[in-house]
Amino acid sequence: MRPSKPTQSWRVILPGVLCTLLLIGSGAPPSAVLAAASSAVPRNPDDKTIAHVLNRLGFGPAPGDIERVRTIGLDKYIDQQLRPESLADERMTSRLAGFDTLTRSSRELADDYDACRAVGRPNTSRRTILALARYLETRADA
Numbered sequence: 429m430r431p432s433k434p435t436q437s438w439r440v441i442l443p444g445v446l447c448t449l450l451l452i453g454s455g456a457p458p459s460a461v462l463a464a465a466s467s468a469v470p471r472n473p474d475d476k477t478i479a480h481v482l483n484r485l486g487f488g489p490a491p492g493d494i495e496r497v498r499t500i501g502l503d504k505y506i507d508q509q510l511r512p513e514s515l516a517d518e519r520m521t522s523r524l525a526g527f528d529t530l531t532r533s534s535r536e537l538a539d540d541y542d543a544c545r546a547v548g549r550p551n552t553s554r555r556t557i558l559a560l561a562r563y564l565e566t567r568a569d570a
Contacts, residue, residue: 469503478502485509 470477478497482489485506497505508515524530529537543560 467503469506473498473502481506 473481475494475498478494479489481502482493482497486509500508543564
C-alpha cells in the first residue's frame, strides 16, 4: 500500500502538537502547557485583530468598542459574547417589563389561549361562556 498524503486536518493539528511538545520539553508547568495549547486568543491583540473579532461576533465595531475590548481583554470579550446571560442589560430589562407573558408559565398561556378560542367559536354554548367568564374573573382577582 502507498502511504497516504497528509490531509488538510494534519496541517491544522501538527502546529499545535509541535508547540505542545516544545512547551513540555521546556519544563513549563502542565497548566501553562494546557493554557497555551487550548487558547487561540492572542494575549496582546492589535486593533486589526480586535476589529476582526468584533466583525465576526457582532455587527462590527461601534465607536469606542476597540478600546473597550482592549481594556477588558479579547478573551473576556469572547467569553461574554458566548454567555449573554452574564451581561447586564438594564435598558432591555426595563423595555421588556411591560410584557407580562414573559413571566407567565406555559400552562397559564395555554389556558388563556384556550379561553379566548372558546369565546370566539360561533357554536359556543351559553353555559360555556358563563363558565369562562367566571374563570376569568377568578384569575383577575388572583
